[in-house]
Amino acid sequence: xxxxxxxxxxxxxxxxxxxxxxxxxxxxxxxxxxxxxxxxxxxxxxxxxxxxxxxxxxxxxxxxxxxxxxxxxxxxxxxxxxxxxxxxxxxxxxxxxxxxxxxxxxxxxxxxxxxxxxxxxxxxxxxxxxxxxxxxxxxxxxxxxxxxxxxxxxxxxxxxxxxxxxxxxxxxxxxxxxxxxxxxxxxxxxxxxxxxxxxxxxxxxxxxxxxxxxxxxxxxxxxxxxxxxxxxxxxxxxxxxxxxxxxxxxxxxxxxxxxxxxxxxxxxxxxxxxxxxxxxxxxxxxxxxxxxxxxxxxxxxxxxxxxxxxxxxxxxxxxxxxxxxxxxxxxxxxxxxxxxxxxxxxxxxxxxxxxxxxxxxxxxxxxxxxxxxxxxxxxxxxxxxxxxxxxxxxxxxxxxxxxxxxxxxxxxxxxxxxxxxxxxxxxxxxxxxxxxxxxxxxxxxxxxxxxxxxxxxxxxxxxxxxxxxxxxxxxxxxxxxxxxxxxxxxxxxxxxxxxxxxxxxxxxxxxxxxxxxxxxxxxxxxxxxxxxxxxxxxxxxxxxxxxxxxxxxxxxxxxxxxxxxxxxxxxx
Amino acid sequence: xxxxxxxxxxxxxxxxxxxxxxxxxxxxxxxxxxxxxxxxxxxxxxxxxxxxxxxxxxxxxxxxxxxxxxxxxxxxxxxxxxxxxxxxxxxxxxxxxxxxxxxxxxxxxxxxxxxxxxxxxxxxxxxxxxxxxxxxxxxxxxxxxxxxxxxxxxxxxxxxxxxxxxxxxxxxxxxxxxxxxxxxx
Numbered sequence: 001x002x003x004x005x006x007x008x009x010x011x012x013x014x015x016x017x018x019x020x021x022x023x024x025x026x027x028x029x030x031x032x033x034x035x036x037x038x039x040x041x042x043x044x045x046x047x048x049x050x051x052x053x054x055x056x057x058x059x060x061x062x063x064x065x066x067x068x069x070x071x072x073x074x075x076x077x078x079x080x081x082x083x084x085x086x087x088x089x090x091x092x093x094x095x096x097x098x099x100x101x102x103x104x105x106x107x108x109x110x111x112x113x114x115x116x117x118x119x120x121x122x123x124x125x126x127x128x129x130x131x132x133x134x135x136x137x138x139x140x141x142x143x144x145x146x147x148x149x150x151x152x153x154x155x156x157x158x159x160x161x162x163x164x165x166x167x168x169x170x171x172x173x174x175x176x177x178x179x180x181x182x183x184x185x186x187x188x189x190x191x192x193x194x195x196x197x198x199x200x201x202x203x204x205x206x207x208x209x210x211x212x213x214x215x216x217x218x219x220x221x222x223x224x225x226x227x228x229x230x231x232x233x234x235x236x237x238x239x240x241x242x243x244x245x246x247x248x249x250x251x252x253x254x255x256x257x258x259x260x261x262x263x264x265x266x267x268x269x270x271x272x273x274x275x276x277x278x279x280x281x282x283x284x285x286x287x288x289x290x291x292x293x294x295x296x297x298x299x300x301x302x303x304x305x306x307x308x309x310x311x312x313x314x315x316x317x318x319x320x321x322x323x324x325x326x327x328x329x330x331x332x333x334x335x336x337x338x339x340x341x342x343x344x345x346x347x348x349x350x351x352x353x354x355x356x357x358x359x360x361x362x363x364x365x366x367x368x369x370x371x372x373x374x375x376x377x378x379x380x381x382x383x384x385x386x387x388x389x390x391x392x393x394x395x396x397x398x399x400x401x402x403x404x405x406x407x408x409x410x411x412x413x414x415x416x417x418x419x420x421x422x423x424x425x426x427x428x429x430x431x432x433x434x435x436x437x438x439x440x441x442x443x444x445x446x447x448x449x450x451x452x453x454x455x456x457x458x459x460x461x462x463x464x465x466x467x468x469x470x471x472x473x474x475x476x477x478x479x480x481x482x483x484x485x486x487x488x489x490x491x492x493x494x495x496x497x498x499x500x501x502x503x504x505x506x507x508x509x510x511x512x513x514x515x516x517x518x519x520x521x522x523x524x525x526x527x528x529x530x531x532x533x534x535x536x537x538x539x540x541x542x543x544x545x546x547x548x549x550x551x552x553x554x555x556x557x558x559x560x561x562x563x564x565x566x567x568x569x570x571x572x
Numbered sequence: 573x574x575x576x577x578x579x580x581x582x583x584x585x586x587x588x589x590x591x592x593x594x595x596x597x598x599x600x601x602x603x604x605x606x607x608x609x610x611x612x613x614x615x616x617x618x619x620x621x622x623x624x625x626x627x628x629x630x631x632x633x634x635x636x637x638x639x640x641x642x643x644x645x646x647x648x649x650x651x652x653x654x655x656x657x658x659x660x661x662x663x664x665x666x667x668x669x670x671x672x673x674x675x676x677x678x679x680x681x682x683x684x685x686x687x688x689x690x691x692x693x694x695x696x697x698x699x700x701x702x703x704x705x706x707x708x709x710x711x712x713x714x715x716x717x718x719x720x721x722x723x724x725x726x727x728x729x730x731x732x733x734x735x736x737x738x739x740x741x742x743x744x745x746x747x748x749x750x751x752x753x754x755x756x757x
Contacts (some may be wrong), residue, residue: 013590224654225657246658246661247662247665248665249665251661253665424665424670424671425670426700451700451704452667453696453697454697455697513669514669514696515669
């Protein structure tokens with residue numbers, strides 16, 4: 001396991017401490033930091049237990065309030081009322097904002113939140129601030145997440161009566177590698193060492209693998225490979241995984257995910273109730289924040305009720321002579337959120353397709369996450385998979401954190417006499433990684449859904465005679481054009497021996513190890529030689545964030561096509 | 573099929589990376605024998621890419637031809653899909669970098685981490701590549717064809733299956749011992 005890319009002071013004093021306690025390996029805790037809620041679980045030696053805070057809550061709201069001098073988060077802090085969170089003093093939805101630049105649509109949709117999300121729309125990090133005594137005090141999603149994690153850490157330390165350092169965190173499938181570094185950064189700020197970052201549905205897959213394993217133990221025989229489709233939809237993200245499970249080994253076959261979730265449903269519904277909502281929150285004055293907050297609470301409440309009722313009456317006084325009095329029924333709600341459900345459907349179809357699995361081969365359909373209570377979502381999954389029922393063996397809001405806790409125990413080297421931890425998840429890459437070549441095209445070197453660890457290579461060549469330098473610009477994503485993908489970094493290869501165009505072979509190799517660390521290697525070979533013409537370049541990525549699209553533009557302005565590459569057409 | 577001779581010849585320097593990449597390339601012919609007996613397999617080979625690149629320039633002796641994909645998975649050439657899947661899973665439990673922590677809990681956590689880091693999970697990559705080919709009926713058929721051809725040609729300096737070392741008794745698998753596994757690494 002690699003140390004996080006960023007090291008902090010607390011990292012240096014750990015070596016001695018870890019050695020002394022090596023007889024009892026520290027069990028890493030599992031943390032599921034959701035967009036809206038958060039929970040912590042740990043393997044207690046025989047099973048996974050979910051930790052409770054001092055108010056006896058298993059689920060804690062993910063937010064940090066900056067009201068007083070010392071910020072306090074949802075773990076320790078008691079909300080006097082839901083509205084308190086919506087006064088502008090609290091920052092929440094960190095998971096939607098972390099690692100995103102201000103041209104990102106997800107950042108733009110966050111502008112209706114009570115705290116300040118200001119964008120300049122040029123690809124820099126958004127300005128995020130909390131309202132403290134009538135002052136917008138700036139912060140960052142990393143800082144907010146770190147404050148929150150410190151509280152979680154303290155809570156776990158009190159309950160487990162030992163210092164906590166190692167954690168397994170769940171992350172959305174659609175997170176870019178840059179976003180992953182931001183999560184690692186937040187953990188480092190909180191003094192936590194990330195043992196694993198698990199895509200949420202793969203944590204659920206691990207829990208499923210354990211349940212299947214136990215079922216096999218109980219009735220001897222069986223144990224054949226079972227394919228499960230897992231959909232995890234919370235407030236911020238919708239993720240899908242197809243996994244093949246047997247003997248405690250969960251082989252992820254495909255992943256798909258998008259930043260779409262309960263927050264989008266909430267905002268769609270709010271816009272439906274109040275079409276000129278934009279005007280209200282664009283001003284972002286005290287009264288407007290209060291009105292939007294009231295509407296938010298009322299809408300959230302109505303959506304929850306629609307999980308069990310066919311229609312709901314919404315009656316809310318937003319102040320400033322603005323009143324909403326409306327009945328919303330199930331059908332209307334589904335129509336308003338059509339785009340969300342369509343996206344979910346396309347993710348499921350894509351994931352099944354990528355996994356090369358037919359719906360009839362799927363043994364179990366698992367729907368978890370906060371949105372799993374929405375009838376439309378459940379029906380939609382069942383209709384896509386042509387099934388009458390969903391898997392019932394899991395608590396929808398606890399599955400991911402339990403899976404993370406299992407992984408925490410497995411990755412800490414804990415073994416269980418009853419074989420309950422004889423588990424393994426074989427992960428795949430959620431997004432393709434490749435370089436810019438053939439003009440402005442994104443050429444994947446590691447396709448998405450490649451089993452990790454992996455190492456793949458692709459050969460490129462020069463586009464100009466006597467071209468001695470080439471630019472390797474690395475992207476992650478699914479778009480055909482480079483701009484549609486996340487930039488991970490760039491470097492230059494120098495000293496290519498002069499040769500006609502198309503002759504030098506530039507090998508680009510990408511290596512992802514078991515700790516999900518990406519290294520990009522590039523080397524040059526001339527025909528007839530088996531030796532690299534120049535020393536190989538090795539770069540650990542990501543080195544930059546999405547915002548550095550500018551730099552790439554600048555590179556193009558400076559060098560034109562002078563440093564371009566094309567793929568070598570290979571005969572198969 | 574002309575490329576197949578290359579991809580199963582260990583003398584091919586690492587350097588040619590994918591210039592002749594055929595469909596069934598075994599990407600890492602590491603010196604570390606991963607399909608050796610369980611008692612010897614965990615000797616960690618601390619090779620980062622740097623040493624890998626350095627050794628790549630030496631032309632290595634073509635003494636040990638990489639075994640077939642069937643040998644990688646320790647299954648018979650007649651193995652059914654279920655047998656292949658089972659073999660893959662049990663090998664994954666032993667050789668996946670995550671699982672290796674599990675199988676060696678007595679090691680100091682920090683230390684084992686760094687060892688696993690340096691082993692890069694290449695053994696598992698080979699196992700997975702073998703599985704990817706053999707679990708796909710079309711790819712397996714093509715591979716079988718290429719394998720047949722190769723046996724007929726014979727490998728330069730190689731010991732074909734059944735030559736060199738006697739077959740191992742373990743479960744009637746093909747021999748997994750070879751020149752490299754019998755050295756003290």
